[in-house]
Amino acid sequence: MSTEDTATQITGVLDHTTTADSLRTVAGAQQLIQEAIENGLAAGDPRLVGDFGLAFLKPEGYEVETLDVRSFEDEPRLASFRSGTLKFVGVDSLARYVGRYQTANSVAYIRDVYGRGVSMLTTDTDAATVIIDDHPGVLGTDPPEDAQAVGRRAHTAALVLRPTAAAKRWGGAFGKAIGQEEFLDLVVDGIGEIAAPDGAQLRDLVSDLHSIRQAEVKSVIRTGGEGAIQINENVKLHAGVGDKVTFPETMTLVLQPFASIGSTVKLEVRITPKVRVNIVEFTLTCPTLDDQLAHVLGDVAADLVDRTTGAATTT
Numbered sequence: 001m002s003t004e005d006t007a008t009q010i011t012g013v014l015d016h017t018t019t020a021d022s023l024r025t026v027a028g029a030q031q032l033i034q035e036a037i038e039n040g041l042a043a044g045d046p047r048l049v050g051d052f053g054l055a056f057l058k059p060e061g062y063e064v065e066t067l068d069v070r071s072f073e074d075e076p077r078l079a080s081f082r083s084g085t086l087k088f089v090g091v092d093s094l095a096r097y098v099g100r101y102q103t104a105n106s107v108a109y110i111r112d113v114y115g116r117g118v119s120m121l122t123t124d125t126d127a128a129t130v131i132i133d134d135h136p137g138v139l140g141t142d143p144p145e146d147a148q149a150v151g152r153r154a155h156t157a158a159l160v161l162r163p164t165a166a167a168k169r170w171g172g173a174f175g176k177a178i179g180q181e182e183f184l185d186l187v188v189d190g191i192g193e194i195a196a197p198d199g200a201q202l203r204d205l206v207s208d209l210h211s212i213r214q215a216e217v218k219s220v221i222r223t224g225g226e227g228a229i230q231i232n233e234n235v236k237l238h239a240g241v242g243d244k245v246t247f248p249e250t251m252t253l254v255l256q257p258f259a260s261i262g263s264t265v266k267l268e269v270r271i272t273p274k275v276r277v278n279i280v281e282f283t284l285t286c287p288t289l290d291d292q293l294a295h296v297l298g299d300v301a302a303d304l305v306d307r308t309t310g311a312a313t314t315t
Contacts, residue, residue, distance in 0.1 A: 051080065082133070083154035087126070090260030091300060094159045095307035098130050102308060105136045105151060110301045117289035121163050121171025121257060127297060128159035128304060159300070166193050166255040170267070174289070177274070177281040184209045195266070196252040204238040208245040211235045216278040225249060227273060229280055247271065251284075263299045265292040 038059040046054040055066045070077055082101065088094040098106065108130040113120060132155040163171065169190050178186070184206065187194070191202055215231040229245045237245060253267040272283045 085156045087158045107134045113293045121167040125161045126158045127161040130157045161258040167257040183282045193255040195254045207238045217280045220273045263296040
C-alpha cells in the first residue's frame with residue numbers, strides 16, 4: 001500500500017468519527033433535522049375535506065393546499081342524494097313516481113284554492129306537493145320518536161292542475177267587462193258547456209245578438225231573472241221585428257276544469273250588462289267558483305291518499 005492510499009483511509013475514518021460524534025447532540029444537526037421534518041410532512045397522506053376535497057401540506061411555508069378531486073375525474077360524479085321537484089299532470093303519474101321512492105316519512109300537502117279560482121281556470125297550478133324525504137319521526141307519541149331527526153326535504157313531486165280548453169274559455173271571461181261580440185263568441189264556442197238556458201233559447205239569443213251588432217243601445221232593463229237590451233231602432237229578431245232583445249241574467253255551466261282529473265264542476269254564472277257609449281258590455285261572475293274547485297281538490301286529495309301512503313294536508 002502506498003503512502004497516499006494509507007492517508008486516504010485515515011482521513012475517511014476521521015471524517016466518519018467526526019459525523020457520528022456530532023449526531024450525539026443537536027448542535028450542528030439543525031439542517032439535517034429540518035430536512036427530515038420537511039420530508040416527513042411532504043410524504044404524509046392527504047386529508048379528506050368535505051365531499052370532494054383533498055388537503056395537502058406544503059413544506060414551503062407549511063401552507064395547506066386543497067384540491068377538488070372532481071376536476072380530475074373522467075366522468076361527472078353522481079349526486080350523493082336525490083333532489084329536485086318533478087311535476088306531473090294527473091294523480092296516476094304522480095302516484096307512480098312517489099310510490100317508487102316514498103318512505104313512512106313522506107307527506108303530501110294540498111293547496112288552498114280560495115281566492116285563486118279564476119287564476120286556476122286560466123293557468124297551471126301546483127295543487128299538491130309531496131315531500132318524499134320529509135323529516136323522520138313518529139307523531140302521536142309523547143315526546144315524538146326521533147324528534148331531533150331531520151330530513152333533507154330536497155326530493156319533492158308536484159301535481160300540476162292544467163286547465164282544459166273549456167276552463168280557459170270561461171275563466172278568461174270571468175270578472176271583466178266583455179263586449180257584445182266577445183260575449184256572442186263565448187256563447188257560440190261554449191254552447192256545449194251551457195246546461196241552462198236550453199239550446200233553443202241560446203240559439204234565439206245568438207240570432208238576436210247578431211241582429212243588433214250594429215245598432216245603438218239605449219238602455220238595459222234588469223228584472224232579476226231575464227233582462228232586456230233596448231236599442232234605438234227596429235231590427236229583425238227571432239220573434240219578429242222589434243227593438244228589444246231579451247237575455248238570461250244567469251247561466252249554468254257544467255265542465256271539466258282540469259286535464260287528467262275526471263271531476264266536473266257546476267257553475268252558476270251571473271250575467272250583468274251595462275251600457276257604455278251606446279254599446280252594451282257584459283260582466284260574468286261566478287260566486288260559487290272557489291267552492292266548486294275546493295270540491296275538486298277534495299277529490300284529488302282523497303285519490304292521492306288512496307294511491308300513496310302519505311297523508312294529505314291543506315295549506
